Amino acid sequence: MSGGVFRWMLGMVLLASVAPFAFALSPPRPALEEIRHTSVPDYTRVIITLSARADYKHFRVAANQAHDRPDRIVIDFSPTRLDPNLREPIPVDDGLLKRIRTGQFSPTTARVVIDLEQIESYTAFPLYSPYRLIIDVKGKSRKTEVDQPAEQAPAPQPYRIMIDPGHGGRDPGAVGVGGLKEKTVVLAISKRLGKKLESRLKLETRRPVKVLYTRASDVFIPLPDRTALANAEGADLFISIHANASENPHLQGVETYYLNNTNDRATIRLASLENGPLYGRKNGRELSFNAETADIVSDLIQNHKVEESRVFAQVIQSSMMAQVAKRHTQARNLGVKKGPFYVLVGAEMPCVLAEVSFLTHRVQGKLLRSSAYQEAIAEGLFQGMARFIKEELPRMDSL
Numbered sequence: 408m409s410g411g412v413f414r415w416m417l418g419m420v421l422l423a424s425v426a427p428f429a430f431a432l433s434p435p436r437p438a439l440e441e442i443r444h445t446s447v448p449d450y451t452r453v454i455i456t457l458s459a460r461a462d463y464k465h466f467r468v469a470a471n472q473a474h475d476r477p478d479r480i481v482i483d484f485s486p487t488r489l490d491p492n493l494r495e496p497i498p499v500d501d502g503l504l505k506r507i508r509t510g511q512f513s514p515t516t517a518r519v520v521i522d523l524e525q526i527e528s529y530t531a532f533p534l535y536s537p538y539r540l541i542i543d544v545k546g547k548s549r550k551t552e553v554d555q556p557a558e559q560a561p562a563p564q565p566y567r568i569m570i571d572p573g574h575g576g577r578d579p580g581a582v583g584v585g586g587l588k589e590k591t592v593v594l595a596i597s598k599r600l601g602k603k604l605e606s607r608l609k610l611e612t613r614r615p616v617k618v619l620y621t622r623a624s625d626v627f628i629p630l631p632d633r634t635a636l637a638n639a640e641g642a643d644l645f646i647s648i649h650a651n652a653s654e655n656p657h658l659q660g661v662e663t664y665y666l667n668n669t670n671d672r673a674t675i676r677l678a679s680l681e682n683g684p685l686y687g688r689k690n691g692r693e694l695s696f697n698a699e700t701a702d703i704v705s706d707l708i709q710n711h712k713v714e715e716s717r718v719f720a721q722v723i724q725s726s727m728m729a730q731v732a733k734r735h736t737q738a739r740n741l742g743v744k745k746g747p748f749y750v751l752v753g754a755e756m757p758c759v760l761a762e763v764s765f766l767t768h769r770v771q772g773k774l775l776r777s778s779a780y781q782e783a784i785a786e787g788l789f790q791g792m793a794r795f796i797k798e799e800l801p802r803m804d805s806l
């Protein structure tokens with residue numbers, strides 16, 4: 408992290424010394440730099456990346472047979488210029504979208520047009536650092552098209568639980584005492600949790616359970632792809648598992664987050680760590696994380712189950728704390744907090760991020776290596792999830 412900040416500062420010093428006047432006279436227009444898409448059955452996420460923040464508006468236009476124009480979603484960014492590499496249409500052809508086209512609609516407006524095949528609905532929301540607009544497109548669910556035989560009682564739908572082991576691949580996450588990597592320990596804990604859910608949750612809830620992972624090995628998964636996967640799979644719950652780090656070697660404890668705005672400086676620092684240098688800005692002008700958080704969250708909360716997630720976080724925190732304290736009696740309960748964690752953004756189900764212990768603390772960092780401690784954390788997470796599913800979820804569904 409500090410290396411990135413240093414390089415950024417160096418960059419700004421060089422920039423300031425070379426071109427102060429050009430910078431002041433004509434601020435560069437944001438460029439529309441990249442468009443990519445992730446398709447799974449009945450769900451497509453389109454990610455449009457800009458070099459800096461720009462205003463956008465989006466609307467849907469009905470098909471026009473006379474002009475051979477399909478149903479489409481139009482997104483205008485302004486002021487924005489189109490990167491010359493993006494002029495070619497991008498074929499998608501996944502049953503929901505046909506293709507994605509771009510154009511410089513006016514000298515100041517770049518336009519993206521998504522030609523549609525057949526969709527149910529879509530949502531659009533921004534992500535920051537770097538600035539992106541996410542378009543989530545839902546198809547007509549095939550489940551509703553299959554008729555159940557009338558005499559047969561419908562089989563209970565399984566609970567679908569998405570476990571998200573933090574980081575992975577080229578992103579090690581935090582590195583703790585003795586070189587233990589966050590990506591390694593959170594994957595181990597995630598698999599322990601998954602086994603418990605598979606073997607015990609059905610007995611407790613009398614419904615089948617399907618456990619899903621955003622990653623089951625040491626691979627890099629971009630943050631927006633993680634919730635996209637959970638949405639696409641129709642997950643009922645999403646839990647992102649992380650281990651904490653601090654420059655203060657005495658700091659230790661257990662805490663659980665849900666997505667919301669905050670003014671707490673320590674939380675903003677942690678969120679910027681978890682949101683990660685790999686997802687960091689390309690453009691120094693947008694570097695003030697503090698100034699952005701209010702915008703980030705006000706845009707996002709509409710898409711998010713805040714109250715359900717807050718309750719989910721409380722249940723997880725108390726059961727995790729109870730189990731961890733059996734192995735580390737001094738462990739501190741740092742409580743439930745809210746924060747702007749991108750990995751939770753856009754999720755359509757209750758979702759939390761658990762910071763299971765501090766890798767950088769002498770005792771917890773060592774304990775995190777032991778299977779007994781990993782097992783205690785997984786047991787705490789399991790009990791919290793089981794309690795939430797049995798006691799809280801039915802109450803929320805009936806609201």
Ligand SMILES: [Zn+2]
Binds near residue numbers: 681
């Ligand atoms: Zn992490």
